[in-house]
């Protein structure tokens with residue numbers, strides 16, 4: 520069961536301030552339930568965990584089986600919401616070293632993401648890496664025209680057609696895109712690629728539980744039925760109107776109470792390397808949803824205890840506008856104990872026989888207390904253990920909290936007008952037809 524606690528933030532605001540946000544939360548809740556607030560056209564994710572296309576879901580499972588049987592590497596091309604959720608889930612639930620394990624042990628192909636930057640070196644090295652491995656590919660883009668994935672897909676489509684021939688390449692390429700329009704849809708109709716849908720009413724950063732995330736996640740050997748069941752449990756728990764019974768609404772309210780007091784940066788903190796990319800997914804979710812109209816909480820992250828030895832100084836003692844949200848997994852996920860050592864030169868014998876989890880937990884507790892003393896409000900989201908079910912719950916928790924939090928700060932949590940700025944300039948500088956006037960203007964500034 521997911522739990523949310525803000526007891527370590529209570530020195531920084533009065534409980535009553537949460538109460539005073541209740542009316543606004545109720546309006547946000549109604550907006551989501553009735554799908555009628557700002558950005559209502561992108562609220563398809565609210566009931567997705569129970570209201571999804573079951574026929575497509577089984578096609579996803581079938582495609583994942585095909586990929587498992589026929590590929591050593593599954594190349595997933597996408598950027599932003601078109602890869603972050605899948606990457607987060609796969610990392611959270613797979614062996615840390617699965618890249619180095621053979622396929623028999625892994626029972627699934629390696630999933631490698633690309634098309635999420637414009638590095639030629641990365642693509643070239645990936646082409647080299649897969650040259651003696653069987654590959655399959657999933658290109659994921661709602662618009663079908665995002666530059667980064669479109670370039671990567673061009674490169675890999677050419678490569679696969681050359682290597683496998685057009686017909687076999689067709690069997691190995693899966694497309695996830697809009698159901699009827701866009702460049703990718705057109706291409707996939709023309710070439711006969713099996714295609715999956717990014718629903719119109721779900722934006723990229725809310726799409727992990729659609730085919731966008733589900734195909735890569737299933738191909739990595741993760742049980743997507745359990746993931747959806749966990750999300751459905753999340754939907755049941757976190758769609759309750761009453762804030763006292765709804766941890767997601769409490770989280771949204773506390774963040775906003777802190778923000779209004781000048782805490783402008785939230786750091787998502789984990790104590791497990793497997794959660795590093797959950798933070799990356801969370802950053803897009805909250806950053807794109809809330810950072811607009813010259814306001815919003817800046818979402819950051821640290822991976823502890825690693826970053827206590829790099830960012831710890833700043834968090835403890837630097838500019839005081841930070842608050843932290845710790846994601847904690849209650850149960851030990853390994854039985855590894857610290858060994859006894861006769862010489863005890865490192866002085867660690869007082870820990871001998873202790874499970875690593877116990878030490879990690881004390882590190883977490885000690886850090887929270889110390890940061891609170893240093894003026895950093897601390898929130899905590901915890902789950903009993905980490906598996907596909909609880910991950911589904913966590914995903915829904917953050918999605919729901921994010922939407923309500925955006926409404927509380929009077930922004931549309933479902934658009935992202937600011938992303939166009941860099942695209943326009945890049946197109947102009949690259950000489951894309953239609954951007955001639957902007958090009959001259961920008962070049963004069965360089």
Ligand SMILES: O=P(O)(O)OC[C@H]1O[C@](O)(CO)[C@@H](O)[C@@H]1O
Pocket residue numbers: 598599600601659660661662663664665668722723724807935938
């Ligand atoms: O799936 P697409 O259309 O390629 O978009 C990818 C990402 O780009 C954005 O639209 C921002 O440019 C994100 O919102 C989205 O997740």
